[in-house]
Amino acid sequence: MSIGSGAIGLTPVLLVAVAALAGALAWIGLRALARRRAADHRSRRRIGSSNEVSDLAAQASASLVATDEAITASREDLGFAQAQFGPEATATFEAALTAATASLSRAFVLRQELDDTSPDNEAHIRATAVEILRMCAQIRTDVATHAHEFDALRDLQARAPELLDEVTRQAADAGERVRAARLTVTGLSGSYSPAALASVSGNPDLVERLVEGITSTVGVGRVALGAGDSAAALAAVRSSQAAVAQAASLLDAVDQAGEHLAAAASQLADSIAALEQDLADAAHLAPTDPQVQAQAAVATATAAQAQRAGADRDPVATLRAVAHAQSELSARLAPYRDQAERVAAARRQLTDVLGHATAQIGAVGEFIDARRGAVGPEARTRLADAARRARQAEDLSDSDPVAALSEARQADRLAGTAQNRAQQDVADFDEQQRGGGGGVLGGSGGAVLGGLLIDQLLRGHGRGFGGYGRGGC
Numbered sequence: 001m002s003i004g005s006g007a008i009g010l011t012p013v014l015l016v017a018v019a020a021l022a023g024a025l026a027w028i029g030l031r032a033l034a035r036r037r038a039a040d041h042r043s044r045r046r047i048g049s050s051n052e053v054s055d056l057a058a059q060a061s062a063s064l065v066a067t068d069e070a071i072t073a074s075r076e077d078l079g080f081a082q083a084q085f086g087p088e089a090t091a092t093f094e095a096a097l098t099a100a101t102a103s104l105s106r107a108f109v110l111r112q113e114l115d116d117t118s119p120d121n122e123a124h125i126r127a128t129a130v131e132i133l134r135m136c137a138q139i140r141t142d143v144a145t146h147a148h149e150f151d152a153l154r155d156l157q158a159r160a161p162e163l164l165d166e167v168t169r170q171a172a173d174a175g176e177r178v179r180a181a182r183l184t185v186t187g188l189s190g191s192y193s194p195a196a197l198a199s200v201s202g203n204p205d206l207v208e209r210l211v212e213g214i215t216s217t218v219g220v221g222r223v224a225l226g227a228g229d230s231a232a233a234l235a236a237v238r239s240s241q242a243a244v245a246q247a248a249s250l251l252d253a254v255d256q257a258g259e260h261l262a263a264a265a266s267q268l269a270d271s272i273a274a275l276e277q278d279l280a281d282a283a284h285l286a287p288t289d290p291q292v293q294a295q296a297a298v299a300t301a302t303a304a305q306a307q308r309a310g311a312d313r314d315p316v317a318t319l320r321a322v323a324h325a326q327s328e329l330s331a332r333l334a335p336y337r338d339q340a341e342r343v344a345a346a347r348r349q350l351t352d353v354l355g356h357a358t359a360q361i362g363a364v365g366e367f368i369d370a371r372r373g374a375v376g377p378e379a380r381t382r383l384a385d386a387a388r389r390a391r392q393a394e395d396l397s398d399s400d401p402v403a404a405l406s407e408a409r410q411a412d413r414l415a416g417t418a419q420n421r422a423q424q425d426v427a428d429f430d431e432q433q434r435g436g437g438g439g440v441l442g443g444s445g446g447a448v449l450g451g452l453l454i455d456q457l458l459r460g461h462g463r464g465f466g467g468y469g470r471g472g473c
Helices: 003-008 012-020 023-046 053-085 091-116 122-154 156-189 203-226 230-285 290-307 315-336 339-370 377-396 401-435 444-458
Strands: none
Touching: 053 091, 053 122, 053 230, 053 377, 091 122, 091 377, 156 203, 156 230, 203 230, 230 290, 230 315, 230 339, 290 315, 315 339, 315 401, 339 377, 339 401, 377 401
């Protein structure tokens, strides 16, 4: 359903909700929402019939992002219900979401194929895009099959008053944590560079904006209850719950940042030692090979840079550079090592590389989830591929450590690419908002609020997989 037809059913209460979330941000959110809904609407009408292959690929990407968003929202719903009813009562819906997540992962693999396919191969692009659209539609259908019994269990409309009270308390708790989060970031800035803290330094501001939005949304929900509009009140509950969950995630990321950075710094010493072992092997096994020695020179410079005073100002970036240098040098040395040596070297490196890749995947996932209104399909695709390769590395770690190490390195590289792309998407979003007069809710806060509040309110009176709910297309 297009945005125009969906808006016909909006009550005056919901229109007040949009106004309460600031006119400038609403205009930007609506504009982005209209583009996404229009793309989704076209995808339903034109699967397999479009002569514009690039447009079909764009539709597939938009549908994939929307489905990813919807899965995330439903997982948040599941978390709320598990806390209230326990895992047994929610097992059926959890199984449906697990299956849907696996299907979504396969769809992201196809999206990666689109990126890797030559633009001249229109037939393959068309077939892949159509398959992505089909899979996304099937995912939503499969989850929707269980959504009704899930909603009946939660009985949200009947519980809307108490839920609004609960989310008000939770928002207040999040607001009280902001000051401590600011002090944490300030304290970390004395030890780490701005680049090392880039993923969390803005979180306290984002949480403040979320709390403001929650307050407005809860007020709209109470007005809706007074007017007897339980559907509008439920929309406010869903939006507020999602925003509270996101605020908690942002604050938790700040709390955990010091531990994560310290772990990277601790791991760095082991990684440098492993790189120096490879440098010794290079000198012993291939002293006259110019390619090996050229790579060894790069690795030596990297190790020296990592060991200099102040290199731990960004231990994650330093660790990534050391891992990359070791990966390149190991590849050059491979022909000179026998199988036993290659396996032993791979085992030495695998724990560090896979551990770093897994940590980075988690951090990038949190960053994307926190700014879901701004991040597009490329970053999500690279992150999904990174997660898939990390799982393969884990599965192969005992039986084939050499292959596992290769997968772990690919996972680490892809996670870094996903991080760069996600950060660029957010920067582009910020620039768009500044150019469009984003007002007091501009910047990355707009990405959060636009993704969590306006989008959910306008996408209607219910869950994400039915009607014109969140992520539906």
